[in-house]
Amino acid sequence: MKRILVVDGxxxxxxxxxxxxxxLGVYSExxxxxxxxxxxxxxxLRGIILVGMVSARLExxxxxxxxxxxxxxxxxxxxxxxxxxxxxxxxxxxxxNMDNFLYxxxxxxxxxxxxxxxxxxxxxxxxxxxxxxxxxxxIGDRLTCIYVDSxxxxxxxxxxxxxTFREGFGIPLVHVEAEERFLSKLAGVEDPEQKRRIIGIxxxxxxxEEAAKLGDVEFLxxxxxxxxxxxxxxxxxxxxKSHHNVGGLPEDLRFKLxxxxxxxxxxxxxxxxxxxxxxxxxxxxxxxxGPGLAIRVLGAVTKEKLDLLRQADAIVREELHxxxxxxxxxxxxxxxTNMRAVGVQxxxxxxxxxxxxxxxxxxxxxxxxxxxxPYELLDTIGRRLLGEVEGIGRVVYDISPKPxxxxxxx
Ligand code: XMP
Numbered sequence: 001m002k003r004i005l006v007v008d009g010x011x012x013x014x015x016x017x018x019x020x021x022x023x024l025g026v027y028s029e030x031x032x033x034x035x036x037x038x039x040x041x042x043x044x045l046r047g048i049i050l051v052g053m054v055s056a057r058l059e060x061x062x063x064x065x066x067x068x069x070x071x072x073x074x075x076x077x078x079x080x081x082x083x084x085x086x087x088x089x090x091x092x093x094x095x096x097n098m099d100n101f102l103y104x105x106x107x108x109x110x111x112x113x114x115x116x117x118x119x120x121x122x123x124x125x126x127x128x129x130x131x132x133x134x135x136x137x138x139i140g141d142r143l144t145c146i147y148v149d150s151x152x153x154x155x156x157x158x159x160x161x162x163x164t165f166r167e168g169f170g171i172p173l174v175h176v177e178a179e180e181r182f183l184s185k186l187a188g189v190e191d192p193e194q195k196r197r198i199i200g201i202x203x204x205x206x207x208x209e210e211a212a213k214l215g216d217v218e219f220l221x222x223x224x225x226x227x228x229x230x231x232x233x234x235x236x237x238x239x240x241k242s243h244h245n246v247g248g249l250p251e252d253l254r255f256k257l258x259x260x261x262x263x264x265x266x267x268x269x270x271x272x273x274x275x276x277x278x279x280x281x282x283x284x285x286x287x288x289x290g291p292g293l294a295i296r297v298l299g300a301v302t303k304e305k306l307d308l309l310r311q312a313d314a315i316v317r318e319e320l321h322x323x324x325x326x327x328x329x330x331x332x333x334x335x336x337t338n339m340r341a342v343g344v345q346x347x348x349x350x351x352x353x354x355x356x357x358x359x360x361x362x363x364x365x366x367x368x369x370x371x372x373x374p375y376e377l378l379d380t381i382g383r384r385l386l387g388e389v390e391g392i393g394r395v396v397y398d399i400s401p402k403p404x405x406x407x408x409x410x
Contacts (some may be wrong), residue, residue, distance in 0.1 A: 002027065002049070002095060004028040007032060007040075008031065009074075037232075047086070049069075078130065110138050110271045112219075114261060119255070120135065120143060121175070126223075127225060129283075130269050132171060135260060144171075144172045148176045149176060150202075150292060155311070181206065182202055183302075196295070203290075225262070247294070287330070287409060293313070295408050296409070300339035323377050329373075335409045337356055340352055341353075382395040
């Protein structure tokens, strides 16, 4: 397939440029400047775009190359500039679209897995859902999905996963009810990072046990996306929290990895998901952290607190959908603080929990701002939470941008 190479000279724009190229129907790949000298050849290469500063050595190499080069001084180009470059580089026949990708991905998965069997951990999120349905299309019932129900999920979530994948798509699915196991390991643990570690370890244990019961399975399907593949490839990404491994699996598992989405951006995964007829609620679901509600119950986690939070969270989501704000918000978290406040209800003094609402806009979660939702919406949500959820005595709206505040409270 025709290919454009985007050379990343340490710019924040390289991924945007690569995405723009793809949206115009041409496949693009990003290479860091340090690896570009080796990458600037190959039969399918039709053009090179430099974003940011590049080395003198690379400039010398590019001086010799026959393919067109577009040099951007650390910025995203206008569509017109890019369009005329692509016409020069690749002509008018554009092959990159999700129909072609789907066809080729199925072939590739079949070639990789052969007559073997694969397993996939479903999280309820977009990426694992699309990866699982895609692999199922390629190898059918030789794929088994495992859904670990940690008891830290939102209301209705586990049921939705089971209905969608087992009943809707007919994918063999193991539903592991592991609530007690997770909650007993978490009992009394207050430190957020410790909670993350416990959940991460327990998840891997449960998954390994269940996978072992399946017998002879050689492959593990993961919904890794292009930005993550790039990040692990070039060893960047200094994370403030240990989160990106939580809910994931370690690399030393005995499986061979099948990562059919590793060249796709998030928006492409959603388009692919549409083609695979994955329900809208899953495709457009807000990001949800691997440790689930455990990091939204501040301090020690108990079943009672989780149930209270689930009830509150369901009301908030319902009102966001009803008002049309769900899709204008990148992520909406409801936080059960560990703090209680005094109130009066029906003439009696109460001492109930303070709940925090955190609605943010963001592109990738690295920075974020709070969303200016209408007062009327906050009013409706606040009244419902106070009126319908026993144990909530006060509701506050979080107006902290990230940075300095992280999106999650823990
Ligand atoms: P923060 O709180 O770091 O969150 O601003 C940025 C994004 O990451 C999500 N997040 C997590 N995701 N495991 C995950 O899989 C985690 O432990 C975790 N902690 C935060 C958060 O929901 C937001 O989308």
